[in-house]
Amino acid sequence: MKSARLLTFVLACAVGVGLSGCFKPPRDMPDASILKYDGHSVVPPDCASLSRPAVLTDAGWHRPSMEWGCATYTNLAAQIANPQDVVAPRAPGPADAAIAASAVHRYESGQLIPFNTVTTHDTK
Numbered sequence: 001m002k003s004a005r006l007l008t009f010v011l012a013c014a015v016g017v018g019l020s021g022c023f024k025p026p027r028d029m030p031d032a033s034i035l036k037y038d039g040h041s042v043v044p045p046d047c048a049s050l051s052r053p054a055v056l057t058d059a060g061w062h063r064p065s066m067e068w069g070c071a072t073y074t075n076l077a078a079q080i081a082n083p084q085d086v087v088a089p090r091a092p093g094p095a096d097a098a099i100a101a102s103a104v105h106r107y108e109s110g111q112l113i114p115f116n117t118v119t120t121h122d123t124k
Contacts, residue, residue: 028052030069035076037083044077045070 030050036043047070054063080086106112 030073032073032076034069035073035086037087040083042077042080042083042086044074047074 030045034045034050036045047067050067050070051065052068053065
């Protein structure tokens with residue numbers, strides 16, 4: 001009896017893990033390829049082109065359409081410091097051993113610089 005319960009539990013866990021899987025976005029959802037590069041900067045997407053009709057209703061009234069991904073990709077376009085890195089990424093350079101060793105030495109000797117908890121902006 002005890003082994004049957006254990007087998008049922010293990011089987012239920014296996015089925016649950018198998019069914020959970022990774023989230024796959026719908027096929028028509030936009031991806032990062034909608035960002036354009038004009039030679040100088042990254043151009044955010046046209047939100048009207050991302051508009052999808054709502055499939056839900058509210059007491060019989062259709063809800064407004066949604067621009068899925070508009071805010072995400074507009075913010076991503078604003079955060080890219082060097083747009084050329086998106087077009088042709090640079091190869092990562094070697095690590096600076098002196099900087100890493102200095103950080104480890106400061107950590108081991110207890111000479112850490114505390115964070116500024118008063119403000120969140122750069123005071124330099």
